[in-house]
């Protein structure tokens with residue numbers, strides 16, 4: 001799916017990330033943790049080619065992100081479900097239309113997915129908010145909508161950046177259960193979070209590896225979690 | 226697909242696609258207004274070109290084919306000299322026919338200038354002889370010399386002296402009309418490209434989001450292209466309708482060769498302005514596509 005080879009990134013000054021080596025094998029489940037500002041979001045952006053590594057190489061679906069054309073990148077993103085930390089909604093479209101956006105932009109027939117959309121909205125508890133505009137949603141509602149959008153295309157790979165940052169424990173558990181279920185269906189999953197409780201709770205449901213970013217480096221976290 | 230086929234597909238096509246871009250406000254309204262104003266002007270430029278062309282053709286034809294000989298002589302010699310002139314003309318190769326105007330015809334010619342009740346018989350007015358040339362034409366200089374010898378009071382006026390510059394001016398005017406049409410098209414393209422470019426720039430965040438969910442640049446461009454092409458088409462239809470109404474309301478003077486009164490379209494010409502909205506849509510399509518490609522390439 002994704003392979004990082006001695007990849008690093010710098011926003012211009014000091015390198016933020018360096019010497020990253022990581023392989024996300026198909027069907028694997030990873031957590032990515034680390035203190036705020038450590039570079040979790042940056043690492044995910046490297047993974048979906050929103051940023052290109054300033055050193056080393058990142059291979060996405062077998063192709064180096066540095067050599068991909070704009071259309072290649074868009075094509076790859078149609079196969080990745082991303083929950084962005086800042087959600088990335090279009091404020092003039094309803095929640096439903098935002099969730100359907102990946103279908104629309106990849107030329108799929110949105111109407112053929114109406115039933116699917118309704119089920120998904122109900123599942124993340126947004127049934128009554130289907131026609132609301134994103135600015136009218138609470139932080140937690142936004143994150144649930146973002147997760148729904150990430151899975152609408154039935155992607156092979158899901159990258160989630162703090163998907164439970166603003167939701168209560170019960171909803172966190174439901175989102176986790178959904179991710180675990182998707183993983184059992186063979187999806188590759190990477191979740192960035194600093195919620196250690198979530199990681200501990202996950203251990204009961206999936207066999208996940210936990211990665212920690214510290215000092216710009218990736219480490220495999222021990223069993224102490 | 227060719228651009229016109231693409232435009233047809235856009236117009237028919239999926240309005241869903243352009244909803245992903247929020248309403249574009251003033252750039253879109255500016256495009257409607259520009260296309261409308263330009264279409265209105267284009268109708269006039271077209272009418273001007275066609276009218277100038279008609280006038281040039283009529284005058285050029287008359288210029289080539291007819292001339293007038295004016296015989297001025299004392300009343301008792303007038304008939305004699307006129308007969309001499311007709312005789313000379315009868316022997317001149319290239320003259321198809323020659324005819325002295327009757328007194329009534331002469332009066333009709335003068336009446337607009339002097340009013341009726343003109344005591345024509347009492348005035349020493351010259352006799353006019355109308356000459357029609359064959360397609361090959363005659364040698365005007367040779368004819369002039371023979372006339373001087375045979376009928377000293379006769380002067381050949383081949384109309385060229387005053388009509389030639391008019392024909393040249395009318396032809397030039399026709400050319401300028403076409404040039405104006407081209408300039409209008411160019412200005413429309415420039416305005417639409419600017420409007421579309423600023424709409425794209427104002428939607429940078431939307432474009433970023435669309436890319437993040439997997440939209441290719443072609444899809445994003447399409448949303449803007451559809452919107453601006455439809456605006457250009459709509460504006461141009463309104464402008465063309467107003468322009469045609471204005472041309473239709475111009476006073477006409479029948480089939481005369483008057484230029485100002487001949488501005489109105491004739492017959493099938495009424496269908497020509499219908500091409501203006503189609504051209505506006507094509508220009509809107511090409512201008513927006515170019516602007517979108519350029520702007521999207523610049524956004525990383």
Ligand SMILES: Nc1ncnc2c1ncn2[C@@H]1O[C@H](COP(=O)(O)OP(=O)(O)OP(=O)(O)O)[C@@H](O)[C@H]1O
Nearest residue numbers: 011016034035036037038039040041042043085194
């Ligand atoms: N566009 C940018 N330009 C310059 N610096 C940036 C930019 N984006 C992020 N940074 C910096 O890079 C560092 C890592 O940011 P990042 O968002 O990856 O952290 P994070 O681990 O996701 O943090 P959090 O847990 O708070 O979301 C931070 O110090 C941040 O200030």
Ligand SMILES: [Mg+2]
Nearest residue numbers: 040041085161
């Ligand atoms: Mg972050």
